[in-house]
Amino acid sequence: MIGPGKVTLLEHIRDTGSISAAGRAMAMSYKRAWMLVEEMNAAFADPVVESVRGGAKGGGAQLTATGITVITQYRAAETATAQATAPHIAALQALLRDIPDGK
Amino acid sequence: MIGPGKVTLLEHIRDTGSISAAGRAMAMSYKRAWMLVEEMNAAFADPVVESVRGGAKGGGAQLTATGITVITQYRAAETATAQATAPHIAALQALLRDIPDGK
Numbered sequence: 001m002i003g004p005g006k007v008t009l010l011e012h013i014r015d016t017g018s019i020s021a022a023g024r025a026m027a028m029s030y031k032r033a034w035m036l037v038e039e040m041n042a043a044f045a046d047p048v049v050e051s052v053r054g055g056a057k058g059g060g061a062q063l064t065a066t067g068i069t070v071i072t073q074y075r076a077a078e079t080a081t082a083q084a085t086a087p088h089i090a091a092l093q094a095l096l097r098d099i100p101d102g103k
Numbered sequence: 104m105i106g107p108g109k110v111t112l113l114e115h116i117r118d119t120g121s122i123s124a125a126g127r128a129m130a131m132s133y134k135r136a137w138m139l140v141e142e143m144n145a146a147f148a149d150p151v152v153e154s155v156r157g158g159a160k161g162g163g164a165q166l167t168a169t170g171i172t173v174i175t176q177y178r179a180a181e182t183a184t185a186q187a188t189a190p191h192i193a194a195l196q197a198l199l200r201d202i203p204d205g206k
Contacts, residue, residue: 002195045200066198077191084187088180092105095169097148 001043006036007074010067013037013049017060037061044070104146109139110177113170116140116152120163140164147173 005026012022023033041047048067053059063071108129115125126136144150151170156162166174 001199043200044198046198069198070195073191073194077188080187080191081184084183085180088176088183091176092173095147095149095172096104097146 002040002070002074006040007071009033009036010040010048010063010071013061014063014068014071017052017062019049019061022061040067040070105143105173105177109143110174112136112139113143113151113166113174116164117166117171117174120155120165122152122164125164143170143173 009022009026009028012025013019016022016025019033019037020030023030026033037049041049044066046066047064048070049061050064051059052062112125112129112131115128116122119125119128122136122140123133126133129136140152144152147169149169150167151173152164153167154162155165
C-alpha cells in the first residue's frame with residue numbers, strides 16, 4: 001500500500017507541485033510516477049494527490065490532507081522504529097568481530 | 104549479519120540441539136544450515152553455536168551465551184518495532200478505502 005518509494009514521491013510532489021517534476025527528481029518516468037499516484041489514490045478512501053488547474057504555473061499537483069498525513073505517519077513510524085531498535089542494534093553490534101581497517 | 108532466517112535457525116538449534124535437525128525444521132539442507140552458522144560464527148567476535156561431543160545423544164550443537172543474546176536482542180528489536188509503529192500503522196490503515204467482502 002505504501003512504502004519508502006511512494007512516500008518519497010509524495011514528498012517530491014509536495015515540494016515541486018508537479019508529478020512529472022517529482023518523478024524526475026527520483027529518475028522515474030512520468031508514467032511510473034503517475035501510476036504510483038493512481039495506486040495510492042485508489043488505496044486510500046480519499047485521494048492523496050489532487051490536480052491544481054490554472055494559476056501562474058499553469059496547473060500542477062498538490063497533496064491533499066490525506067497525502068500530508070500519509071507522509072507524517074510513515075516518517076513518524078520510521079523514526080519510532082529507529083529509536084526503539086537502537087539499543088538492541090547497539091547490543092548486537094557490540095558483539096560483532098572487529099573489522100580490520102581497509103576491509 | 105543477522106536476519107529473520109538466521110535467528111530462526113538459532114532458535115531451532117537451541118530447541119533441537121542439532122544443526123541438521125534445525126535445518127530440517129526449516130526445510131533447509133544441512134549444508135545451508137551449516138553455512139549460515141559459519142557465517143554467524145565468523146561475523147561475531149565469539150561463536151554463536153558450538154559443538155557438543157559425547158553424551159547420550161552422541162553429540163550435537165548448542166548455543167553459546169553470544170548466540171542466546173543474539174536471539175534475545177533480535178526478537179526484542181522486533182517487539183519494540185511493532186509497539187513503536189502500531190499507532191502510526193493504525194493511523195494509516197484508518198485512511199484506507201474499505202475493501203468489499205470477498206475481495
